[in-house]
Amino acid sequence: MPDAYAKIAFTPRVREEQARFGSADRYAGRLSPEGEGGTGFGPLEAAFLSARDSVFIASVSETGWPYVQHRGGAPGFVRIIDRQTIGFADYRGNRQYISVGNLRHDDRLSILAIDFARRKRLKLWGHARITEDPQIVALLNGVEGPVAERGIIVRVAAVDWNCPQHIPLRLTAPERDGEISRLREDIACLQRELDAKTALQPGAGG
Template sequence: MSSAYARIAFTPTVRAEQARHGSDRIYSRVLSGPEDAGSLLTAREASFLEARDGVFQATVGETGWPYVQFRGGRAGFIRVIDSGTVAYADYRGNRQYISTGNLRRDDRVSILAIDFARRKRLKLLGRAEISEDPDVIAYLNGPGRPEAERAVIVHVEAFDWNCPQHIPVRLTDAERGNEIRHLKDRIAELEQQLFALA
């Protein structure tokens, strides 16, 4: 775990749990590392994030309850602007605006990006700002995509690569060589042949 992430996540209560279960000595070494370790994204994190077609985003509401939402688009919908900033075009969903409302009050956000095919997971902690600037939205949205309502810009405070131990292997159709699309095409072709015989 990176020291920047641990400094945010390891509250006194968390440290007490670590002591109770015997992992406090291991994580003391993490906390004694350089304070900025794990606060600036490298090319590794950038390529991983930009290859994702979705991430899980957690915000906190006014009542203190966490709210987790899936944010997605075509691969590349999330962009690394620089070593401390990621951003994405936020597309219209069911119009509940829970994440947006939460972020307008409390800008803290946690993002979990997972590559199920390769069993890799990257966690980000940051502070988000919402932009409705048409130029920013257009830059993040890209051509040929649905119209985005807003942009979310996350100023990364810490990141950490997480253990792959319990990540199940799941493949998208594209990762399986478009097997489903090929089967659908074949079914359509056979249906046309049957229709021609009738």
């Protein structure tokens, strides 16, 4: 677990709970003042985010309530700008603008990206900047899909691979279709092998 994530997440109350349930020693070394790491992307994190077609983002309202919302697009809609910055096109939804309003008030947000097919998930915490600059929005939007209303640029403060326990196995329609095609090809291959073995048996020709 990277130090940057622990410095943000492990508040005094969180550490009290870790002590109460016996996990404090496991994470104690992650809170040293000189500890660093986990503020940027490596190749694995960049590839994982670039392949996602949806993420969940959490923001905080002016009244202190957390708000979680889904954001999606074509695979690759999350763009890696540099090793500590990502951006994504923000498409029109039900026009409540809760996440946008929250981020105008408090730029902190958390992102959860999940690959259900491979049971992997990545957590990010960062500071968001909302842009309506047409050129930036066009770059984030790409050439496919609906036209975005705005872009969201996130300067990442911490990143961490989350425990894969309890992630359900789910496939997107393309992943499901690909798995079905693979299984059909496996069955066809086995059938060809069976037919070839049958043809070699004595009396197989009738």
